[in-house]
Amino acid sequence: MPYDEPEPDDPQVLVGVTVPGDAESAREMAAAFADEFARMGFGRRQILALFRSPRYAGAHDALARLGDVEVARVVDESLGVWGQVRLAVEDAPTAPGSAADAGPVDSGRFLKVLK
Amino acid sequence: MPQVNNWQLGRDMGYVYDAKYPARQFAFVFNINRCIACQTCTMACKSTWTFSKGQEHMWWANVESKPYGGYPQSWDAKILRMLEEANPGEQRWSEPASADNGQPYGQYDGQTIFEAAEQTLTPDSARVLGYLPPDEEWNSPNIYEDNPVGGRGVRDRLHETGEQLPIHNTWFFYLARICNHCSYPACLAACPRKAIYKRPEDGIVLIDQEQCRGYRKCVEACPYKKAMYRGNTRTTEKCIACYPRVEGTDPESDGQPMETRCMASCIGQIRMQGLVQLNDDGSWAEDRQNPLYYLVHVAKVALPLYPQLGTQPNGYYIPPRWVPRPYLRQMFGPGVDEAIERYVNPDRELLAVLQLFRRSNKIIFRYEFEEGPQVYEGTLRGRPVTLYNDTVIAFGSDGNELFRTTVEEPLHVRPEQHANSI
Structure with a gap:
């Protein structure tokens, strides 16, 4: 963002246009993020932290518009379902002698191949 | 102009060359509902390829805000406006969707960028409707969002709370983009030196840097603006789909x-990439247990980006469920309503396949789904939800298992300070 107000003839200035939206869209966006991250195994504290971080503009904007209480309610709704279970991922056994079996690839080896 | 089959449009269309299809096609699905624009994919692309002289600009992945953003700015609004001006009021879909007729999204009756060029552009050598973005439109990958200022005179520090980031006072979402490695690439069609080719083994579209002279016809033609001219090498570059991987x-x-680096690095787990089999006419061959085939052709929750442009892109998106439908229909075609309905109310198999995202860096060629007992029944925002202890198993190109995902009963870990509490 520029420090100063733009010059009147600056072609880079974005012109704001009102996009028709649904009043429920902020709540739906919050619910979508809450559902998705609850499905991924995030807990209440982690999901609320996502909403509170201003760097995640979508979630943070929903928090700004809906408020802490409403967002917490939406998150608890999601966790009420998706928090009931957790997913377990089991990797297939590593084949003896494979690259994965040998441990992490060191960067020197990777660069050597590329050269 | 030769006629080719564009299954996404549900009809044949004119293309500059006769149809040729690869043995398998590079394709991917992005779940927009999960993307928080952390830009890890963007940085993965940059850090993977820009490590040597002449490679300073080998950086092609980006994530942009919609509807405001774009890289270059307003790329989609501009090409859609050009098409509308070429064929006023006629850029429409008709015919209901019918998988039996090979029209999963219905039929597109408007003009593609190839057909509009044939009718409106001169001379004949102008093969694709497009435009060359001016430098200013490339100068901010995320204009007004990528460089929040700190205090005046304070270097190398972001604002501590980030409160100077722009506020969107309406709905918006993040659109992660790489090259779509289209089946009918506009960049390839436009290149006067035939320096651009589609690999027969995997459909990845590449620019031969020895042949390219930097005419920028591909930059002008690509409607997604994923061919980029580099002043330091005087050639045009594009996403190479991390082809060594x-x-x-x-x-x-x-x-x-x-999978490519941008896929593998995705912490939001929005991405899955694979290689799909094709029929002789370029449509996807039935491969019921391929997760990409399932998402695109069975569950139909993943839709192509701006299919009406006519390049038959191989990037598919699960649309964001909170965005007004008219906007999404313009962006992803008529399949949006059905896609969101199915995504919001997923059946057992869809829920299982969604668990395949980002569990392995290796490409999944096949999955198996094993039903298990019911573990939860309840409602979520008025909708009934039933969860099962199902198992989904992923297999690699050699047919061996990569991993399996199951549902477990919740495991409550007692906080450390209460370790000995009852």
């Missing part, structure tokens, strides 16, 4: 095809 020549891969 897709080939399985990455030292970490054990010879198995791996």
Whole structure:
């Protein structure tokens, strides 16, 4: 963002246009993020932290518009379902002698191949 | 102009060359509902390829805000406006969707960028409707969002709370983009030197840097603006789909095809990439247990980006469920309503396939789904939800298992300070 107000003839200035939206869209966006991250195994504290971080503009904007209480309610709704279970991922056994079996690839080896 | 089959449009269309299809096609699905624009994919692309002289600009992945953003700015609004001006009021879909007729999204009756060029552009050598973005439109990948200022005179520090980031006072979402490695690439059609080619083994579209003279016809033609001119090399570059990984020549891969770096780095787990089999007419061959085939052709939750442009892109998106439908229909075609309905109310198999995202860096060629007992029944925002202890198993190109995901009963870990509490 520029420090100063733009010059009147600056072609880079974005012109704001009102996009028709649904009043429920902020709540739906919050619910979508809450559902998705609850499905991924995030807990209440982690999901609320996502909403509170201003760097995640979508979630943070929903928090700004809906408020802490409403967002917490939406998150608890999601966790009420998706928090009931957790997913377990089991990797297939590593084949003896494979690259994965040998441990992490060191960067020197990777660069050597590329050269 | 030769006629080719565009299954996304549900009809034949004019293209500059006769149809040729690869043995398998590079394709991917992005779940927009999960994307928080952390830009890890963007940085993965940059850090993977920009490590040597002449490679300073080998950086092609981006994530942009919609509807405001774009890289270059307003790329989609501009090409849609050009098409509308070429064919006023006629850029419409008709015919209901019918998988039996090979029209999963219905039929598009408007003009593609190839057809509009044939009717409106001169001379004949102008093969694709497009435009060359001016430098200013390339100068901010995320204009007004990528460089929040700190205090005046304070260097190398972001604002501590980030409160100077712009506020969107309406709905918006993040659109992660790489090259779509289209089946009918506009960049390839436009190149007067035939420096652009589509690999017969995996459909990845590449620019031969020895042949390219930097005429920028591909930059002008690509409607997604994913061909980029580089002043330092005086050639045009584009996403190479991390092809050493897709080939399985990455030292970490054990010879198995791996997903690209932008896919593998996605912490939001929004991405899945694969290689799909094609029929003789370029449509997807039935491959019921391929997760990409399932998402695109069975569950139909993943839709192509701006299919009406006519390039038959191989990037598919699960649309964001909170965005007004008219906007999404313009962006992803008429399949949006059905896609969101199915995504919001997923059946057992869809829920299982969604668990395949980002569990492995190797490309999943096949999955198996095993039903388990019911573990939960309840409602979520008025909708009934039933969860099962189902198992989904992923297999690689050699037919061996990569991993399996199951549902477990919740495990409550007692906080450390209460470790001995009852």
